[in-house]
Amino acid sequence: MRLKNNILKDSYQIYFKLRYLLILLVFCFSSFINAQDKIQINYADSLLGKTINGEQTREAIGNVSLTHNNVKIFCNRVLQYFDQNKAELYGNVKVVKDTLTITAPNGTYYGNESKVICPNGSTLNDTKTTLKADYGIYYFLTDFASFKGNVKIYDNKTYTITSDALDYFRSINKSYSRGNVKIVTDSATIYSDSLIYEKIIGLATAMSNVKIETASSNIFSDSLVYFENEKKSIADKHVKIIFLSDNATIYGNHGENYERRHYAFVKGKANLVQIEKKKDTTHDTLIIFSDKMEAFRVKPEYYICRDSVKVIRADFLSSSQVGYYFKDISEKGGVISLSINPVVWKDSLQVTGDSIYAFFQDDIDRIYVNKSAFAFQPNDKYPDRFDQISGIFMLMKFQENQLDYIRVDTNAASIYFAYEEEKPSGANRATGEIITLYFLDKQVEKVKIYGSPKGTYFPENMIKINDLHLLGFKIRTDKPKRPD
Numbered sequence: 085m086r087l088k089n090n091i092l093k094d095s096y097q098i099y100f101k102l103r104y105l106l107i108l109l110v111f112c113f114s115s116f117i118n119a120q121d122k123i124q125i126n127y128a129d130s131l132l133g134k135t136i137n138g139e140q141t142r143e144a145i146g147n148v149s150l151t152h153n154n155v156k157i158f159c160n161r162v163l164q165y166f167d168q169n170k171a172e173l174y175g176n177v178k179v180v181k182d183t184l185t186i187t188a189p190n191g192t193y194y195g196n197e198s199k200v201i202c203p204n205g206s207t208l209n210d211t212k213t214t215l216k217a218d219y220g221i222y223y224f225l226t227d228f229a230s231f232k233g234n235v236k237i238y239d240n241k242t243y244t245i246t247s248d249a250l251d252y253f254r255s256i257n258k259s260y261s262r263g264n265v266k267i268v269t270d271s272a273t274i275y276s277d278s279l280i281y282e283k284i285i286g287l288a289t290a291m292s293n294v295k296i297e298t299a300s301s302n303i304f305s306d307s308l309v310y311f312e313n314e315k316k317s318i319a320d321k322h323v324k325i326i327f328l329s330d331n332a333t334i335y336g337n338h339g340e341n342y343e344r345r346h347y348a349f350v351k352g353k354a355n356l357v358q359i360e361k362k363k364d365t366t367h368d369t370l371i372i373f374s375d376k377m378e379a380f381r382v383k384p385e386y387y388i389c390r391d392s393v394k395v396i397r398a399d400f401l402s403s404s405q406v407g408y409y410f411k412d413i414s415e416k417g418g419v420i421s422l423s424i425n426p427v428v429w430k431d432s433l434q435v436t437g438d439s440i441y442a443f444f445q446d447d448i449d450r451i452y453v454n455k456s457a458f459a460f461q462p463n464d465k466y467p468d469r470f471d472q473i474s475g476i477f478m479l480m481k482f483q484e485n486q487l488d489y490i491r492v493d494t495n496a497a498s499i500y501f502a503y504e505e506e507k508p509s510g511a512n513r514a515t516g517e518i519i520t521l522y523f524l525d526k527q528v529e530k531v532k533i534y535g536s537p538k539g540t541y542f543p544e545n546m547i548k549i550n551d552l553h554l555l556g557f558k559i560r561t562d563k564p565k566r567p568d
Contacts, residue, residue, distance in 0.1 A: 123152045123164060123171050123195045140166045152195050155224055156180040169195035177202070181224055184210045184254070188220070198224040206231065208252075212240045215252055227254035235261070243269045245281060257283040265290070271315050271343070273297040274308070286312030294319070298343055300381065302326040305339065315343035323350055330385065330411070331359040334377055346381035356387060356409070361416065368446075371396040372409060373564070384413040394564035395420060399485075400448055401429040402440070403562045417444040427560045432526075433461045433487060434560060437478065447485040453478035458556045459490060463501065464526065466508060471528050472554045473498040473521055491520045499552050500528040511552055514539040 125131070129146025142164045150157040150164075150171060160175030171193045179186040179193065179200050187209075188202035199221060206220030208229060218233025232249035237259060248263025258281070261267075265279045267288060277292035288310040290296070296303045296310060296317055303326075305319035319325075323339035325348055326332075337352025354377040358370040375391035386409060393407040397420075405424035412418045420442045422428070428435040428442060428451060437453035453459075457478035460470040475492035482488055492498070496519035502509045517535025521528050533539070542552070 317341040333357045349378040351376040386410045403427050435459045448482050451480040469501045471500040474554050487523045489522045493518050510544045511542045
């Protein structure tokens with residue numbers, strides 16, 4: 085990011101310095117040129133001398149040919165001002181220097197500054213490069229062009245830039261475009277309010293309202309540097325990257341896209357929005373927040389999220405420090421892997437452990453918890469009564485998006501409350517090597533215990549709610565909220 089910001093800053097500082105130096109050079113040399121080099125009329129079908137406003141002039145008509153130093157000028161008619169060392173050019177104007185040719189319907193050539201101004205349209209050709217606009221100025225001393233109005237510059241169809249105004253440094257093949265800028269290259273199309281393009285090194289620096297379109301993505305940002313030869317984009321502020329193949333969009337304060345490596349990342353308030361199609365033609369939206377997010381665009385595609393990771397998918401919510409999202413190769417569902425203080429919520433169910441893996445198809449299919457597994461769920465009518473289960477490993481299975489059973493393996497323990505006619509009727513505490521809780525309508529319907537089973541029943545009149553918590557019971561408060 086620092087490198088990219090430096091590139092932007094340096095590019096625009098160099099641009100303004102170059103403009104200043106060019107103007108200074110023209111000024112310094114103007115008096116010298118005035119004394120040494122006058123515009124010469126070499127040929128015309130007719131020549132007439134006259135005085136205009138007290139200044140001696142010559143009017144030449146028909147097949148006019150002029151020279152000034154190494155600049156050759158052709159037109160149908162010219163009005164030459166001796167004192168000003170100026171020539172007003174009319175009809176089929178052509179100005180030539182080496183391989184450079186400028187054509188226009190009319191213009192004015194200033195000998196003291198070695199510049200031509202074409203107010204009614206101009207075309208500049210220089211071997212591979214063509215530059216057109218409604219208005220153009222060219223400085224021959226410094227090989228600098230300033231064009232405006234429907235500007236278009238292109239280079240043998242390898243790139244095309246259109247804009248409202250453009251400055252072109254011919255000697256280094258570098259252009260500065262402003263206003264409604266669009267550049268089309270072999271690998272990308274960029275839109276912006278202003279743009280610096282360095283053709284020789286294949287570098288484009290875009291500023292304000294930036295959009296870049298490539299074969300696999302669209303990127304929006306406040307500023308962007310595009311490395312054409314590497315097919316790499318570095319974007320800053322209000323970054324939005326749309327991946328065209330899978331309806332996925334990532335956002336952040338800073339982003340980089342490496343087209344050839346099929347890799348991108350964003351950081352600074354990063355988030356992913358993924359639209360997922362379901363079998364019944366409805367849609368689910370997966371949203372992931374983090375500080376940094378990496379996107380790996382190879383099949384199957386996956387994302388790595390780090391720091392303050394929040395996941396939202398329908399009624400599935402999670403929080404952790406590290407998250408992986410693996411898309412299923414069928415493009416439906418996938419796996420979300422969470423680690424470092426992870427927690428998952430499914431409706432009122434809370435699940436924690438060392439690492440958590442959630443498997444999705446159309447809806448949540450199963451959750452696997454590896455080590456320090458703990459799950460609890462409060463009763464809807466009695467929210468201070470939590471059915472709980474813990475152990476080393478845990479598998480949770482869902483049917484039609486509802487919890488079907490929880491199976492805990494190794495050092496299993498559980499607490500579940502009993503009800504008769506929806507009224508509390510005691511609690512059960514059990515331990516064993518393996519415990520499976522079966523659910524119906526969000527309540528424990530059946531329990532199976534394997535391996536040294538032990539159980540204790542607590543009558544309702546002996547229950548102390550605060551004592552009926554398994555080791556590790558903790559209500560997490562970092563539950564994410566779905567954005568508006």
